[in-house]
Amino acid sequence: MGIKSVMNTDRLFWLGRYSERVYTTLKLFSLSFDSLIEQSVDDHRAFCESLEIPDIYRDKDDFIDRYAFGLDDPNSIISNLYRAYDNAIELREEIGSETLSFIQMAIYEMKSAKRSEAPLLHFQKITDAILAFWGCADDQIDDENTRNIIKIGKRDRTDIQRDIRRLSWRICRTDLIYSQEGLRRLEELAEAPELDYDEIIRTVDALVEC
Amino acid sequence: MVNLDKLLKSTEDINGLLARYGVKFGIYKNGSFKEQLFPFDPIPRIIGKEEFSYLERGLKQRVTALNLFLKDVYGKKQIISDGVVPADFVYAASGYLAPCEGIVPPKEVFSHVSGIDLVLGKDGVWYILEDNLRVPSGASYPTIVRGLERRCSPRTFHDTPIEDNRNYPQLLRHVMDYVNTGGMNVVLTPGRYNAAYFEHSYLAEQMGMPLVTCNDLEVEGDTLYFTGYAGRKERVGAVYRRISDEYMDPMTFNPESLIGIPHIFDVYRKGNVALLNSPGNGIADDKGIYYFVPKMIEYYLHETPILHNAPTYLPFYEEDRSYVLEHFDTLVIKDVAPWSSRTWRRPAATASCSAISSARRRRSDSAP
Incomplete structure (x- = not known):
C-alpha cells in the first residue's frame, strides 16, 4: 500500500512485540504450571526472577491465576495478549482480516482458558493461533515493509x-x-x-x- | 425455490466465522464502550429479479433527483423560486449548511453512497421510509456475510441463482477513483471506538487503501496530505469520510471537534479534494424535505416517481393539516428535525425496514 502512517508503523512494531511476548511467556508459564501441579513448595519466585518481573503474587495459586489471567497485571499473559489485539484491531487494512483473525481467536481461547480447569489445553491453542498468525503474516502480507516492521518488534529480550x-x-x-x-x-x-x-x-x- | 435447509443448519458455523473475523459493532452502555458480535439471521428476505429491477430503477431515479436538488439548493435555488419547496423548509433545517453555498463537488456528485430505507407494506407495496445521504452505514456486513454463507452452504448458492453482492468495495473504490481530484484515496475514521469501526477497517482493507484518522492528514496550502512515518507526504485526492459534517473541520464547523482536520473544508471548497459524501447533504435527507422528494422527481426529471413515499402529510399545508387533525390517533407523528427520532405514535401496522444496500439481492423464478 506504500506510504504508512506514524501510528500504524508504531502499531505494527508493538503487534510483533506483544505477540512474541505472549508466545514466549505462554511457553515458559506452561512449563512452570506443569511443575507446580504437584509441588507443595512455592517456587513461583524463580519464574518472576527469570523474567525480571516484580513478584506481586501472594502464593502459587495467586501466581497461576493472576500471571495468566490478571487484567490488572501489566505483565500477565492476558494483558500482553490484549495489547497485541489492541494493535492488531487497528491494522486490519495493513495485515488483512485473515491474519488478524488469529489474534482474535487467541483472545477467545484465552477467555475459555480463564474459565477452564485445564488451561494448558487452551494455552496450546493460543500458541497454535500465534504461530498461525506469524505464518499468515508471512504468507498473506504482500508489503515487505509491513512484514519487516512486525518482525523487528517480534524480537525481544525473552x-x-x-x-x-x-x-x-x-x-x-x-x-x-x-x-x-x-x-x-x-x-x-x-x-x-x-x-x-x-x-x-x-x-x-x-x-x-x- | 431457494434451498434454505443447509443455510439454516449453518447458522452456528456462520456466527462462529463472524466471531473469528471480528465482525462487531460498538455500543456505549452505562458510560463504557462495549463491542458486540453482529448476530446473523439466516432467513433471507427474498427479492425476485423483476422486483429488484423495479426497486433499482426507482432508487436510481430518487437518488438522481436528490443529487440535482442538492446542486440546486446550494446553487441557483430554482426549486425554491419556482415554489416547489418552501424556503422555510430549507433554511430552517439543521441539515442545511450555509458554508456549502456555491460549492459544486467534483463531477457534481453530492451523494456517492445513499442509504435509502425501504419498507414492504402489508399491501405488498414498497415504500420509501427515509433517505440517508450523510454518512450511511452498514454495507460491509452483508458483504462479508455473503462470503461466509457461500463457504458454509455452497449448495444453497449452487441450487439457486442469487445475485452476488460482494463487489460493493470495488464499486465504492470505482466511485472514489471517478471523483478523485489527483492523489491517493483514503478512508477517514473517527477511531476504534466508533460503533461502525469494523466497517471502516473492513472497507479500507477490501478497497486496498489506508484507514486514517485526523492525525494522519494535514492541510498545507490548498492541498490535503497524508503524512507517513518517515515524514513523506502524499497528496490526497478523495476521502471516504465516516465523520459527521459538524466534526469534519473545526475551523468551519464545530470548533470543539478533536476528530476533524483543520481547513479540510477550504481544500474541498477549492475543488482540490473530493469528500464522500459531500458536506451539506443533510438538507436532502431532512424529514421535512422527504415530503417533497416525489415533487423533486417530477420537477427535475419530468418523470413520475417509480417508488412511493410512505403516505405523509405536512401540516404546513391547510389540506394536510385538516387530515392530520382528523386522523391524529391513527397517524405516526414525526418531528421534521433531521436525525430526530421523536415519534409520538407507533404505526398500527409495524413493518421492518432495511436499507437497500443491505437488502439481499435475490433472483428467483417465482414472482414476488
Missing part, C-alpha cells in the same frame, strides 16, 4: 533468552565441537541489563569450531 537456552540445551547433545567459554559468555550477555546484539551475534558466530 525471545533472545529463550533462544540461547535452547541453543545451550541442543548444542551439548550434538557432535559439534564448541566453546564452553563462548556458551557461558552468551548466557551472561542474555542476562545483561542492555542487550548487546552485535556481541551476541559475534559470540554465536565464534561458538562452533569449523
